[in-house]
Amino acid sequence: MFCLAALPVVAQDITGTLRVIDGDTVDVGGTRVRLHGIDAPERDQPCTTLTGQNWGCGDWVTRQVTDLYQGAQTRCDALDKDRHGRVVARCFIQNRDIGREIVAQGLAYAYRKYSDDYDLDEKAAFVADRGIHGFKMQSPARYRLTRIKGRQAPDANCVIKGNISAKGARIYHVPGQKFYERTGIQPAKGERWFCSEAQARASGWRAAKR
Numbered sequence: 196m197f198c199l200a201a202l203p204v205v206a207q208d209i210t211g212t213l214r215v216i217d218g219d220t221v222d223v224g225g226t227r228v229r230l231h232g233i234d235a236p237e238r239d240q241p242c243t244t245l246t247g248q249n250w251g252c253g254d255w256v257t258r259q260v261t262d263l264y265q266g267a268q269t270r271c272d273a274l275d276k277d278r279h280g281r282v283v284a285r286c287f288i289q290n291r292d293i294g295r296e297i298v299a300q301g302l303a304y305a306y307r308k309y310s311d312d313y314d315l316d317e318k319a320a321f322v323a324d325r326g327i328h329g330f331k332m333q334s335p336a337r338y339r340l341t342r343i344k345g346r347q348a349p350d351a352n353c354v355i356k357g358n359i360s361a362k363g364a365r366i367y368h369v370p371g372q373k374f375y376e377r378t379g380i381q382p383a384k385g386e387r388w389f390c391s392e393a394q395a396r397a398s399g400w401r402a403a404k405r
Contacts, residue, residue, distance in 0.1 A: 209271040209284060213264050218256040218303050219294075220281065223269050229281040230294045231274055232310035234335045235260070235303035241351065242332030249351065252332055256302050259326075264293060301326020304334060337376070345379040345386075353390035356380050357400045366403050367395040373405045 211224025218235025240253035271284035301320040305313040389395040
């Protein structure tokens with residue numbers, strides 16, 4: 196995830212051998228680059244096939260991008276820096292925009308929060324069920340949000356959130372409810388994860404109303 200607000204524009208071109216970090220982050224020469232306008236699954240991000248099988252989409256995307264571009268001579272046009280200190284840039288191999296290619300092959304989403312440059316490329320990949328569009332998964336931005344502050348379940352089979360309200364009420368939230376995504380679990384305060392609603396109720400938690 197990156198944020199461009201109040202950060203200075205970087206006036207430089209970057210060239211060198213490309214090394215893949217993940218689906219949207221690479222090293223070019225000695226510079227860490229966040230590819231402009233795209234958002235790929237995080238390396239540890241899971242997804243689900245249409246038949247219900249869990250799949251490591253983030254690792255798969257990283258492998259695909261590595262196979263396509265690792266070791267290639269690359270030129271990047273720097274645009275900005277993100278809050279992590281990475282250069283945000285468009286990168287090219289033999290004048291091919293690799294950000295556009297990654298989106299077009301269904302290996303990343305167009306990051307419309309920052310740019311609409313690859314909007315049509317993503318739509319074409321979606322229609323063709325190409326790459327990640329053939330799976331069920333959260334957007335990378337939503338996935339990053341759920342990982343912070345106890346929002347991501349440590350066990351994929353136990354995803355019910357047993358929350359304790361400010362008034363001491365024990366309330367559980369199931370995926371899809373209004374406040375599920377924003378609810379964080381703090382075990383130190385007695386909150387916990389449950390594997391079923393029956394388990395939550397037996398432990399003294401009641402269902403959230405919405």
